[in-house]
Amino acid sequence: MCPAAATMKSAGLSKKRKQPVVAPPESDSEEEESVYDTASDGDEGEERQQELESDDEDEDVEERSNDDEEGEDEDEDEDESEEEEVKEDKKKKKETEQAKETVKEDKKEKKEKEVGKEEKKVKKKKGEGSGILSNKLCSELPISELTANAIREMNYTHLTQIQARSIPHLLEGKDVMGAAKTGSGKTLAFLVPAIELLHHLHFSPRNGTGVIVVCPTRELAIQTHNVAKELMKYHSQTLGYVIGGNNRRSEADQLAKGVNLLVATPGRLLDHLQNTKSFIYKRLKCLVIDEADRILEQNFEEDMKQIFKRLPQ
Template sequence: MSPTAVDSSNKRKRSHKSKKVAEVAVPAHNGVEKARKKARKEREAEAVVEEPIVENDTEEEDSDEEAEEKSAEAIDGMGFKTMTEIQQKAIPPLLAGRDVLGAAKTGSGKTLAFLIPAIEMLSQLRFKPRNGTGVIVVSPTRELALQIFGVARELMEHHSQTFGICIGGANRSAEADKLRKGVNLLIATPGRLLDHLHNTQGFVFKNLRSLVIDEADRILEVGFEDEMRSIIKILPTERQTMLFSATQTTKVEDLARISLKAGPLYINVDHRAEHSTVQGLEQGYVLCDSDTRFRLLFSFLKKHQKKKVIVFLSSCASVDFYSELLNYIDLPVLGLHGKLKQQARTNRFFEFVNAQSGTLICTDVAARGLDIPEVDWVIQFDPPDDPRDYIHRVGRTARGANGKGRSLMFLLPSEVGFLKLLKESRVPLVEFELPANKILNIQSQLEALISKNYYLNKSAKDGYRSYLQSYASHSLRSVFDVNKLDLVKVAKSFGFSTPPRIDITLGAGLSRDKKVEGRRAYGSQPQQGRRPMKPGKRF
């Protein structure tokens, strides 16, 4: 389906159910019914009577009970049975119309905690396309927006309301056409949403009843603070607002103050937790020198080809290099980062989501909010920026109420200070010891390949340069000190016997002696022109 598509024919039966792309376990019928009854009692106690958004006409309307049955049928069809803590605590007040500020760690189930009440509200108010947009969900990234859209599509399968998505990189004119026709539930990224609010004539949002701000801390981290303030000013003030954030920062508090009504319900499901990560997650780290890193990663991926693995790197160029290298030597992987064109990002993401096994090499574009089913391993090949980013990365596995998964972080001996910070953040870690005889000795073949293949050589240089730049700009410089790197060993992890000759400026983070360019690691220039045939020797 095109990202801009709006499914206005939700009544028809689909030939097959899509895979479970919900963030976590969904409430069972009895859990949702209890939440509805509690919400009804609260509304009755406050003598609140909701009128339909449109007048009754000759078209037959569904009763509230029938609408609820449709939601229950969709939830049952998705195959989920239990409510998570955030769903138990958030759904009843949201059904009752309360503003909610929710704090829950990644994988807790908040996507369904806000979608279920939003869809119930649209159904009970009998929204039609001509009424415009009744619910807007704001998401920090395109991938997360697409995922929320997928969950909404399943939940609304038996409802008549329309839904759509507006994200950067997609066809804007097609989005505008859909908005003019009427999108009752809209999922959008901040920049594209603000564009349509300002410039799309015929986009009806005066009937907006609910605004959802998902991953609010991430929205602000990626620089959308001004856009969010503008969006909130434009939208109707008489609305329900739901704001969810994995962390509570000063900026998140400021956004909550301007977007939520006075006295919102604050829900924190993590404050009593012994650990900051979920119980079903087994977490470890391995200490290795820079020149061993890639050999260890290659050996691990080779052994776990039948597993579903996500590998996090620090830069787009490093993702490109290692993806190209691993695919070239017949170890299939997918590469994902923020500089890819939107269609490529979407295709690769959903290819991995729907795969039974495989490896995704990515930057932190995939670290927040995204729900990728049944991930067995999360590998942090390059260090995260801080403990919070570590937690978001490992949150891609062991998702759901009883989820299981494993994570492995690569650390240099000079980086062990990061373990203390993780311990202070209540992250339980154990050291994994990997015998040296289990690490494949492929360094000489790697260096020979990089020296002979012009394209891989160029990609390796770009990856090497971007790795150093990323390391030099690390926020925890007391732990990740670029001056402590052995550049010869770092170069070996990119397939060079000596540091390559590159143009690089790392600023004050790198001392003068580290700025000296290395000599070319091989005796002759790499081959020019077309990509050469693969060497006969495999490794």
Template sequence: MKRKGTQMDGQAAAREEEEVEESPSKKAKVAKKGRGAVSILTDRAFSDLPLSEPTLKALDEMGFKTMTEIQARTIPLLLEGRDVIGAAQTGSGKTLAFLVPAIEMMHFAPCLPRNGTKVIVISPTRELAMQTHHVAMGLFNHHTQTLGLAVGGVPIGKEAQQLVKGVNLLVATPGRLLDHLKKTKNFVYKNLECLIIDEADRMLGLNFKDEMEEILKRLPMKRQTILFSATQSTEVFEFAKLSFKKKAAENEAAQPKPVYIGVDDKKPKATVSGLQQYCCIVESEEKFLALYTFLKKQRSKKTIVFFSTRQAVKFYSELLGYINIECFHMEGTQKQSARNSNLHGFIQAKSGILLCTDVAARGIDIPSVDWVVQYDAPREPEMYIHRVGRTARGEGGEGKALIFLLTQELTFLSYLKEKIVGENYYLSQSAKSAYKSCIEAYNSHQNKSSFSVHKLDLKGVAKSFCFSSPPKVNVSLESRPSKSRNRQDRCRSKHGISCTNPYGNMGVKNRQLAKY
């Protein structure tokens, strides 16, 4: 083992993630651990909103009094009927942010079982759908509307019977929802008023794009649409445009565009402030020994270990059991009952180990996880964020994350940093703007002999904004270069330097910026 416990820069992680609401008991525990953590709560109470008495009573019983930032910014817009694209950190409270307005809409409009489904929430995994359904059950405690769940691993016939009777709010996974839309007769969804797509990036990552496009074609287009995504990539942005398409109407031009709400866009770190990240560099033959030693020392803690394949989960679960380290395990081929049993057992345990694949990486709310260990590096940079989001959740949450890397895999840390910014539409635009302003600010120095923008290493500056090479931007250079510099410019015109191509054909090899 060459080096162990190297702490990673928080920004190397990337953009953070989703949430499923925490129980009041977890909130109390988290509050005790909040040493120096940045608060996600606002000073606004749910009672400040024009909510119905049944909803306010349910929120109070569930222990929710004060809104988080995503809730305070999103709920008023959704109550007005606006379409919203949302992005927020893990544990930020977005499940309540979309459920509360949906339930309020059904409360104030005629909504009986015979009216069919008014609201559909689509979740990428069974576990996330079940947890969203659980939160909705609490909010429905004093309402008369009906609630349903449609996920794989459950007999479809029973679900169909419930849908025919009338389900006002349905939480479903994409595949099972599409099955019901195609096959379940007398499933009334023509009155749909609100579609909620939770974790759109994860939906695309699990190859649900075709199913989602088919679902969107079948559902009424005249509706309110809410889309939440942990990462705002170009692919997600294109999917959002498809999701928010409206039926052609006379006043189509006057229809307001979806509102984008990203509560973390201006924060310096992509991961939550209470998360400490570490890297363990180890050779292949010593990798399991390092894991065994770590787990043995952390037996009193609650630890999740991620593997890349279900076969690895099965093998290491059996192997650790033989050497007296008992583990829970979850992977995609398990029966739903077995997955639920293992998940419930780990949640209830004060300490323990859960081995899993990425099936558990998104949306599952497990209280008080101390460590997230990545035995195998994630296939995609975004998945790193999804994995570490299982710890340091909620208000003031704290936790630690450890990733095992081979010596030849160390470049993954740099890749992780660059890839997230490059593929994140909103963050990439922000980085370009910041890069441009940095160059222009440098050029504004009065002491040109010391601060010459023409001598500035643009490639190095670009890397500080997470670009592998300088992005193409139009930079305004007001200062006039020296006569010798002008002569060099004229000589180098053959290299293609112009106002539209300030880097020239040779890029940063000879001349980085052109005066124009």
């Protein structure tokens, strides 16, 4: 609308310029011509003044137009700035929500840890442990100092689950049937009470065999014998083993001398029970069958039945 107004102004100015100039009346007087020239110069000055004013008005219109355009640019910049602010607000809000979620997760984890600690405390009060080991110390067992010293030298401090549950009953002379995974400490679970039994009964070689441990394989029998040897380090009782593949006569000679704790495989044990007259076992106090399931799986059932018949009740 503003440029249109400027156009109208220019048109008005053109009309003024086209007005006819009245010729001055002829006069012989120089003064009249001078007056006329002065008047004519005045009209031209007025016209130039109007032209300058019109140009100034046009410049004002252009400046206002430029100002309007700059204003529009500023409005666009303001809109973009507002959009950026909205995005920033959303981003901050999202970060705040994530921070809250993180705090919630941390609180949840902390609570779970506290619950876990409480459960462990309860288990500890009840004497229960986690995994293979229990919370019960080996030093808490009511055993002789001789056996306790040997256990310390073997670097055992805590009883395993099977040991903590079976040893106290075996020390009291009760029959126990236990099941445990390989490496859970079941060998010590039956050897410690067996050695303590021989110790308290003051067994000597002349008393013969007081404990027999039956193992399904030669390898397991040798392994059990080695553990028993460490446990009996400070005891006076004798130890030996009879297994298939060994020299039978040397085993018979050993049995004749008196073996208080004997480790054996089923077939070789039955052989000595039937054929070695110097084998003294009438005072047998304890029979241990290690890995009974494997013994039955390897078709030793008949051998075991014959062994039971020959052993004292």
